[in-house]
Amino acid sequence: MRKMLKRSGLISKIGMGFLAALTALIGVVGITSGAQAATSDTIEVTATPAWVAISVTPDSWLVNSLPDQDATPDPSPALRTGDSLIRRNATYYSNPTLVKGNVTGPAGATWADSECLFTLTNNSTVTADIYVSFPNFTGGQTMTNGGTGTPGANTFGAYTYVSGGSAAGILAVADNSTDKVKADVAADNGTFKFGLKLLTQTAKWTVQGTMTSTVLVSAFEAGETATYD
Amino acid sequence: MKYSVILALVILVLAVTSCGAPANTTGKLPPIATPIDVVVNTTVGDNSTLTTTTKEINVVDLSVVEKGLSEVAWITPGKVYIGNLYPGSETEWSVRIHNEKTIPTEFLVYAKTPDSVMEGYEKLPEEFMKWIVVDRKLSVAPRSVGDVNVIIRMGPESVAAGKKYEVWIAVMDNSQNSMVRTELCSRWFISTK
Numbered sequence: 299m300r301k302m303l304k305r306s307g308l309i310s311k312i313g314m315g316f317l318a319a320l321t322a323l324i325g326v327v328g329i330t331s332g333a334q335a336a337t338s339d340t341i342e343v344t345a346t347p348a349w350v351a352i353s354v355t356p357d358s359w360l361v362n363s364l365p366d367q368d369a370t371p372d373p374s375p376a377l378r379t380g381d382s383l384i385r386r387n388a389t390y391y392s393n394p395t396l397v398k399g400n401v402t403g404p405a406g407a408t409w410a411d412s413e414c415l416f417t418l419t420n421n422s423t424v425t426a427d428i429y430v431s432f433p434n435f436t437g438g439q440t441m442t443n444g445g446t447g448t449p450g451a452n453t454f455g456a457y458t459y460v461s462g463g464s465a466a467g468i469l470a471v472a473d474n475s476t477d478k479v480k481a482d483v484a485a486d487n488g489t490f491k492f493g494l495k496l497l498t499q500t501a502k503w504t505v506q507g508t509m510t511s512t513v514l515v516s517a518f519e520a521g522e523t524a525t526y527d
Numbered sequence: 528m529k530y531s532v533i534l535a536l537v538i539l540v541l542a543v544t545s546c547g548a549p550a551n552t553t554g555k556l557p558p559i560a561t562p563i564d565v566v567v568n569t570t571v572g573d574n575s576t577l578t579t580t581t582k583e584i585n586v587v588d589l590s591v592v593e594k595g596l597s598e599v600a601w602i603t604p605g606k607v608y609i610g611n612l613y614p615g616s617e618t619e620w621s622v623r624i625h626n627e628k629t630i631p632t633e634f635l636v637y638a639k640t641p642d643s644v645m646e647g648y649e650k651l652p653e654e655f656m657k658w659i660v661v662d663r664k665l666s667v668a669p670r671s672v673g674d675v676n677v678i679i680r681m682g683p684e685s686v687a688a689g690k691k692y693e694v695w696i697a698v699m700d701n702s703q704n705s706m707v708r709t710e711l712c713s714r715w716f717i718s719t720k
Contacts, residue, residue: 339611339613339616339720340611341609341610341611341612341613341616341618342608342609342610342611343607343608343609343610343618343620344607344608344610345604345606345607345608345620346604346605346606346607347592347603347604348603348604348605348606349592349593349596349601349602349603349605350601350602350603350605350711350712350713351596351599351600351601351602351625351711352709352711353599353709354707354709356707357703357705357706357707357708358705358706358707359706359707416707421596421599421601422601422605423592423596424605427643429642478642478643510706511706512706512707512708513706513707513708514708514709514710515707515708515709515710516642516697516709516710516711516712517709517710517711517712518605518695518711518712518713518714519605519606519713519714521643521644521645521646
């Protein structure tokens with residue numbers, strides 16, 4: 299029987315067929331193994347039950363709008379205040395208690411509540427972190443934020459300062475600040491006070507008119523040290 | 528021989544078909560309207576003596592939370608975690624926006640590169656921001672909420688596999704016309720395979 303099968307070549311044919319099937323099977327395993335790593339899985343989505351909300355009051359700052367409260371007004375035009383006109387190469391603070399309009403920094407080493415114009419309230423159900431960005435001005439001279447805090451010929455510098463914080467403040471760039479202005483603001487109406495510091499360009503103005511920047515205060519749920527796997 | 532080869536080819540065809548292009552998995556999720564924690568009813572005992580106990584675990588009544596925030600604009604959720612996203616797949620979730628005003632208000636919704644990231648994550652690279660598909664504007668009725676669908680559609684880039692990215696979904700009231708404006712951000716954490 300065996301001789302008969304061998305003579306007909308059937309064994310070799312069977313052997314080759316088996317080999318083909320085995321090869322195909324290996325191919326299937328190979329293809330399957332290669333594809334499984336990237337083609338299917340259960341995508342998991344989890345959301346935390348947190349509500350994020352903030353409010354800032356007031357919602358505007360007219361630079362250099364405070365009248366000079368000094369009994370003896372400074373004769374220097376550079377320090378003349380209260381006329382809502384900003385000078386070049388000058389520094390302005392959103393400080394409501396200034397003696398000379400908006401041109402004076404903190405009375406002490408750190409900022410007091412009374413020296414900060416803005417109040418931010420965290421209405422969120424969670425603690426929140428805060429960023430402030432100070433975009434380029436539009437209209438009028440259209441000063442651009444130089445991003446370094448130091449004004450240039452046609453660029454301005456900007457900082458955010460917070461109550462209890464250093465006189466220098468936190469650098470505010472045009473798009474996303476580099477550092478958090480405030481971290482972990484308490485939930486359920488926690489507040490903090492902050493102000494803005496503006497250093498105007500050094501070059502002479504070439505265009506008159508009102509310049510406006512839209513300061514953006516961003517809030518998000520505070521971070522955690524744990525990581526998600 | 529012929530039949531063995533045909534058998535082999537059939538096996539090959541079936542294998543290629545079943546393990547072909549990556550499947551797009553859309554994780555359709557329920558609206559954010561159900562309590563996160565639940566009331567548990569436990570029945571113990573045998574047929575003769577049945578005892579029922581009820582255990583209440585931190586039931587969260589969303590309506591109470593949201594009523595307490597009726598005077599402010601808010602968004603929820605604060606954080607969304609997406610796990611096991613793989614090249615070619617997609618999933619979605621929604622961000623809810625509350626309009627506290629007595630008039631219809633338009634909100635801008637957009638993906639944003641984070642200012643900072645959670646430990647263990649990196650900012651979603653600029654070239655992958657296209658993964659985020661979200662409507663730019665949503666008009667919300669007075670004293671009401673609106674949901675914006677956010678789709679995360681991972682591209683085929685294998686370099687993005689095995690990564691942990693953070694991206695923000697930012698919401699801004701487009702009716703703000705003051706110098707100081709606020710922006711609320713929902714943090715999205717994407718873990719890829």
